Amino acid sequence: MKKPILTFCLCQKTFLSFSIGVTVLSSLVSFGKSPNFVLVYMDDLGWAETSVEMIKGRADTRSDFNQTPNLERLAHEGMVLSACYSPSALCAPSRNSLLHGMTPSRLRYTVLSSVEAKKKYLGQITIPQALKKANPKYVSAHFGKWHNESIKPTEAGYDVTDGPNGNGPGDFDDDGKTHLPEDDPKRIFSLTEKSIDFMKEQVAAEKPFYLQLSHYANHIWHDSLKETREKYKKLPKGRKYEKKDGMPDEEIPIAMYNHGWIINYAAMLDDVDHAFGTLLDAIDELGIKEETYVIFTSDNGGGFRGNAPLKAGKGSLYEGGIRMPSFVRGPGVEAGSYSKVPVVQWDFLPTFYDLAGGTEPLPEELDGGSIRSVFEKGNEGRVKRRVRDLIFHFPWHTGVAESVIRSGNYKLRKDLDSLKIELFDIERDLEENHDLAKKLPKIVKKLDRRRSAYLEQVNAETVTLTRRNYVELLEGGWIESGRNRLAKLKSELAADPTNRQKAFQVGVSQNHVNFQDQQLERSKRLIRMHEERGTADKN
Template identity: 40%
Template structure:
């Protein structure tokens, strides 16, 4: 938001905000909902479940105002929908109860349809304002599903670096983007910041050493485009205890993906081009490729001064676990901290 403000953009953020260091107003957003979280959406019921349509209305008003004033704008909508609490319109719920008796599927399906309806209203407003020929719309999720088999054929889910946790949709509509086209080039969430800056004409304002590269070339040329990043590969780093995997990191270069688990020191290698479900570990079969990716991963984390888990000197694998205040029990005392 700050960089786009400097080049004359009006900026807005609506929905949940999970960053530290203050709310959106302290990070370059002119209009926003404040320092919100998922629980802030709980009071919103039918006809505006979890504020889906309230967010849409505020976004539409923001676009109308800045289009009328002839000012370019950047807007981010971070919906509460599909997180707890789960609320949907009663008419949508009724329609899904006609399709299945499984309550979980009814609620999830209804919320997804309501969210889709809200997004459709936003696209319609862009068309009505006559700005679709100069407006990029980017739709993506922040992580995979909650696991429990719902991400098949992908392995794992939210809280892990298996494909089920990090492979998400990325859909773009805008000038130069061919309708119904598909691009196979792997990209990552941290590519979006340099992308938006280039599209807005603010590329020169990017801070040095920035992760990621602009997707503008892919948007205009699909498979023929390229992304220039400061370092090779897509890196994912999760040095925490949340979910079931413990601290772990992953790197993808081409179709090869390596995952390293810090508690056990285990590394696993997969060829996603042939094994998207990550069932066949190739680490022992391809030791040179494994070693190459470990070096690249270590270099990346070192350059970024990434937070790393450290061994727990008092770790006792035979000790009965004791739940700590504010922390989840893992079944065993933590080997790293």
Template identity: 30%
Template sequence: MKNTILNLLLVSIVLSSYSQTQVIAQNESKPNIIFIVTDDLGWSDLGCYGADLNETPNIDKLAEKSMVFTNSYAAGSVCSPTRASIMTGKTPAKLNYTVWSEAATGNAEERRLRGSKYLEPLTLENLPLEEISIAEKLKSKDYLTAHVGKWHIGDYMHFPNTQGFDVSVASSQRGAPPSFFYPYTGIVYDEFRFVGDLGMDADGKYFTNREGEYLTDRLTDEAMKMIEDAGSRPFFLNLSYYNVHVPIEAKAEDITYFKNKLSSEYHHQNETYAAMVKNVDDNVGRLLHKLDELGISENTIVVFTSDNGGVIQKYKDKVVTDNFPLREGKGSLYEGGIRIPTMIFYPKNPGKGQQIDVPISTIDYLPTVMEIAGIPNDLDNIEGESFLPLLKGEEAKSLENRALYWHFPHYYYAVKPVSSIRDGNWKLLEYLEDGHIELYNLADDLEEKHNLADTEPLKTNELLSKLRKWKTNVGAKGIRQNPNYKKQ
């Protein structure tokens, strides 16, 4: 009897080992891919990027074994355009998706009624269904594709399930809920600005056992459940946190901790925002622990990034964040609005913890992921380039030698319509209202304090010519005179 039991145990162990080996073998040629996209997280909001008040031990630990990109850019200076660029590999100007969805329709008419001298162009409010997304490409390779969290590139007729995602959780056609605490909605439950599928059960009834639940915690719960459910199938998870977008809300105990830590010497002075950043860090730690627990960490590529620069305006009489040493913030085409924290854990990378200074953009994710997954790049109209060579520790001359472009023909707080180009270390901005030109050498002037347009006329004309040619090629829409404008 003892021998029979022993034999059964041995068989069980062998079968278990065989099953685990099979899972690894099935996944090795198709690594899992996770995007963690934060909302409005600034370039200097993380410990590994020089934050003072904020604490991010889990993300810093991820950085230690990842490639950390110091010149990573959002293709847009606000949320929706950048998110569309991640999905499609195209710049917002080429997509005609240059402003967030809510501002896209009727904005020109509103400005006309306000007596504005210039009219903004009408742009898309939904990512067109005919655009090929990163999820659709991976799905063709039998990846399980899941989107969890902020979508903000289309209404319910353009939700993630229409763009190749098998699973879609907590999407909304708006940019953020009125509250990060359950039930993640405002006083009026049927308003658009809410995350409905997390607040109600299948019968449309509100849960009664989730009081005090924080949205980022819940999104991570849903993401980890999806990973577990994927089993041996390779997966692509687009985990898109609503944090650290307004409303600036966090858990009371975390706010108290950072309030006690505040110092007048810090650049960051918002204890509630610091608590929100901490919550993102806590949940990144939870997610990475789950990968370790399931034994799939070394077969999972993890991308951590943001959709634009940090918000430098006030929320409830307190400045949200500080992007020092970068100039300005969200909405602006100065570095503070478009340079974003980015790190990528690539298991096969020989130089973990390495700093990469080669500029990359969110338009590069689609071609990079396609190359990683062994998908032929048959998309001849995308603008991004694969940076897989950088992840492998190789040179990427084409990336080093190319120019990056931005176009924001809109008004946002103090930001006026503007286009920009970065070519090498040179960066030029062209303001669309009056043609004002600014030129900076980022190698010597990261803070963009010294305008060299007058002292470097040849470089100014060279970059201006490139910028205008690009705008023509992609069909970038500009501002126009308001025929009804009357000077006061």
């Protein structure tokens, strides 16, 4: 059936562009045509690391060095989601939560350890399954980093996949040993090519589709095209640039090349952006732009040399760890618009289901709500969830264990070890510099009660449980394996003492062994503290 064609001038008044956008979406429904969904999922990308202002008019909410013209294009043609959160401050819990439309707490997969999640699968429905529920003709594909030990892509309903994959394929070829070719760093371009081929096949078959392209970038180890690095060597230096970044290539230490050279980092993001532009071009050339939602976001905060203006980054529930650079283009989405309505990636499943025409009720255990209203109305949109508040729980056994509830403009953060509570007005204090806990004790008490009640209701993991599991893994073979690997690498280095790569590997392995020894002692000490204090089974 011939799809509707609507054109309009971006200079028209907001009301006109909104009305026509909604008309496009309504036309899809009336013509019985289900929309397509393309989700580009980055790894460790900080909120202000693109060249798009995440808050309109605030230059400090974009990078002054990294260039992402195709994300600028997406923002110009769609909406910037200024307050879009990842489910967690780490990758695996975020990916599992997004897939299922449930919080990491409810899924008992809140940290990298999947011990509890493997005991019993708690998911109710996945994005591919929900879309097939809305329309059995949907075809779903996942390419790239999976890193979710609770379920495999095929079990989750993906029809096409190259996984499940962890971080390794982002650095090595399929044999796990050979470095990727110079012209395909982090598999950026081959993943994009697979994605385009998949879209072409579905368009030819006249089937609606869901595509999730999960990049290995920007996770360490960093890598990029040489020609892109040469470009950034010639650009004006940004505020994060340091003297060491200007060293000749042959003097760049391996460790710095892998995760500490701003030239390489910026070039890697540029390469992703270029590939993303190719993806957008393919959508346009296939004639499916008006019926395809394109969402770009990340799994958790990054922040190369800091995440200003946000506080902290990966591994933290401060804004820098969970507020994501996020954009959407598609039917009903006003071009060049911004939304500051708080949304979270566990909203994606019910949103896609809603937009796909799903009418049957979704499982009651889902925490997310459809953000279709936000796509269509921006700041006037509202999200209806079974759980009104956004609750982030991160009982991190090797770092800071913390728990957060965001309700309206207020955000309460609790340190699960010290029990210290902070309260911020995120709307006025994005940087989280002004703790209001002492000034507003009633709000603190109310929010902490709601946070605790939800975690108890869903049987969320406690930090004592995650530490007990961690200790069992360390003493059950992890420490011994780490020491054996170190001994093997030292022996190889002794046989080839001038091998810089091997020397680097020995250093990394030694640090890992030291870290595990320190964490074993720390974990046991903190377990005892919680047991003696009576908080071992509380959140």
